[in-house]
Amino acid sequence: FGLYSTYRQWVDSSTRDIHYPPGPPAGSFLGKASIFPTSRPWLTYVEWGKKYGDILHLNIYGQHIIVLNAVEDAVELLERRSGLYSDRPKDPMITLMGWDFNVELMPYGQQWRAHRKLFQHCFRSKSSIAYRTLQSAKINDLLYALLTRPGDFRSHCKETASAIMMATLYDNDLKPDTTDYFTKVFDEGVKRAGNDDIAGVTFLKLFPILRYLPTWSPGARFKRSASGVKQLADRMRDIPIDYVGKGLLNGTVGPSLVSDLLENCYVQKEFDMVKHLATSSCVGGIDTVASSLTSFFLAMALFPAVQKKAQEKIDMSMGMERLPTFNDRTALPYLEAIYRELMRWAPVFPLITAHVSTEDDIYKGFYIPKGSNVVANVWSMTRNEEKYPEPEAFNPDRFLDAEGNLNDDDTVLTFGFGRRICPGRHMATATLWLAMVSVLATFDIRKKTDENGKEIPIDRDYADALRSRPGPFECSITPRRGNSAKLIREVIHTISPESTIGSDTR
Numbered sequence: 001f002g003l004y005s006t007y008r009q010w011v012d013s014s015t016r017d018i019h020y021p022p023g024p025p026a027g028s029f030l031g032k033a034s035i036f037p038t039s040r041p042w043l044t045y046v047e048w049g050k051k052y053g054d055i056l057h058l059n060i061y062g063q064h065i066i067v068l069n070a071v072e073d074a075v076e077l078l079e080r081r082s083g084l085y086s087d088r089p090k091d092p093m094i095t096l097m098g099w100d101f102n103v104e105l106m107p108y109g110q111q112w113r114a115h116r117k118l119f120q121h122c123f124r125s126k127s128s129i130a131y132r133t134l135q136s137a138k139i140n141d142l143l144y145a146l147l148t149r150p151g152d153f154r155s156h157c158k159e160t161a162s163a164i165m166m167a168t169l170y171d172n173d174l175k176p177d178t179t180d181y182f183t184k185v186f187d188e189g190v191k192r193a194g195n196d197d198i199a200g201v202t203f204l205k206l207f208p209i210l211r212y213l214p215t216w217s218p219g220a221r222f223k224r225s226a227s228g229v230k231q232l233a234d235r236m237r238d239i240p241i242d243y244v245g246k247g248l249l250n251g252t253v254g255p256s257l258v259s260d261l262l263e264n265c266y267v268q269k270e271f272d273m274v275k276h277l278a279t280s281s282c283v284g285g286i287d288t289v290a291s292s293l294t295s296f297f298l299a300m301a302l303f304p305a306v307q308k309k310a311q312e313k314i315d316m317s318m319g320m321e322r323l324p325t326f327n328d329r330t331a332l333p334y335l336e337a338i339y340r341e342l343m344r345w346a347p348v349f350p351l352i353t354a355h356v357s358t359e360d361d362i363y364k365g366f367y368i369p370k371g372s373n374v375v376a377n378v379w380s381m382t383r384n385e386e387k388y389p390e391p392e393a394f395n396p397d398r399f400l401d402a403e404g405n406l407n408d409d410d411t412v413l414t415f416g417f418g419r420r421i422c423p424g425r426h427m428a429t430a431t432l433w434l435a436m437v438s439v440l441a442t443f444d445i446r447k448k449t450d451e452n453g454k455e456i457p458i459d460r461d462y463a464d465a466l467r468s469r470p471g472p473f474e475c476s477i478t479p480r481r482g483n484s485a486k487l488i489r490e491v492i493h494t495i496s497p498e499s500t501i502g503s504d505t506r
């Protein structure tokens, strides 16, 4: 550490007349890492932003970190200059853990480009329309689950997000048992990979050579842990795709995105790409959607006036005798505004996955060295009080003009920026929109009451994780009208007769 730090200081002193963006003082040698906020760093960056400005610089043992607190800077660097800012941090642990399949972590280059092209092909706006029938069926299942087991609404959010992704990818007719099994395999893999024990191995980033330590040697515990994670990562990748492969041979599997892609695979490289696409989609597209859906229940319980207004708009637009469909979307601007406000109010990623610069750059007179980790602080951007007064209030009207039409503030910042922007955003948006409008059409979401009929307050808490999700909370979910249950049962029995979520206890 001593030698390395001295070397970095020497490198830095040779660029003394170059100004990095401002930031908190680095502190003593051993104190350098301690300036790095470990808990909810996005909040600390907002505070530092007030003191040092919208562009911050941290130097952690020679690793430059640039934090962007303002949208304009993120757009300029990560979008307009995206040719320079689209790499990802290098972390030898990723390969040791077998997570190099994940497109989100892939370095910017040929391999990433090929995967990204396949993603575009499968999930661009036009292609995503193909998944709507399946999304509708699974959202009907969600309504039925809320009708029969409303107390488990949080699990239903996760089940719905999983069911949509697994069925789209692996088999449109995937049975709930198989979905549950695949989900379990994924959850185990993701959980172990995010384990502090493993994720916290920062010294390996500084001294990548240590990855060659033999597994048995003292200090190589990280390698033994990584090999356990790798086994789970291999299961995540192989089990569902083997199911499709075998099913195609035996004629026992329904149509799906993966089966379509496999039909056109001729070499191992193509087969691997399909595997990576499917696994990356599950990693990127289940917990994120589940988190936003859970935040939606939280917002509706906390802001009943918004809920009431939305329900009135739905009733006025489509009547009360049917469930909503995607065709209702353009006629419901208030619901679109709720979606935008949800993504602003509760961004799944308060900090966007770091982009890494591949060349030295100068921006606004500041020097941004090659290899800097550039992090967009979406939390700060969505809390900009000039643009969003009272930012903690859930107020969809901020996205509407005086006539009730949508304004042009339509960028969902929590999907990221530039060439690495989330490729699953169209699919995620469609799922969330239909789920929200379907739930509002059929249920009332309220705070729970105690034995004296007094509302039990909800504490708005969010997990301290890079992928944010609401902390535990309870709410009451009851059918809105006499015909809500009837409409849901009808659609469950006519459109998806195989739905077996829960047993009807009501």
Ligand code: HEM
Pocket (backbone or CB within 6 Å): 103, 104, 105, 106, 116, 119, 123, 280, 281, 282, 284, 285, 286, 288, 289, 292, 348, 349, 352, 353, 354, 355, 414, 415, 416, 417, 418, 419, 420, 421, 422, 423, 424, 425, 427, 428
């Ligand atoms: C509410 C839901 C979602 C949110 C908030 C979200 C957010 C994000 C963010 C912030 C990134 C990084 C962007 C950047 O680096 O600038 C990302 C990347 C990614 N997301 Fe999503 N995502 C969601 C849903 C999905 C879905 C449904 C899929 C799959 C269909 C998906 C697949 C991916 C993939 C593969 C990447 C890596 C892209 C790359 O590095 O080139 N995500 N997502």
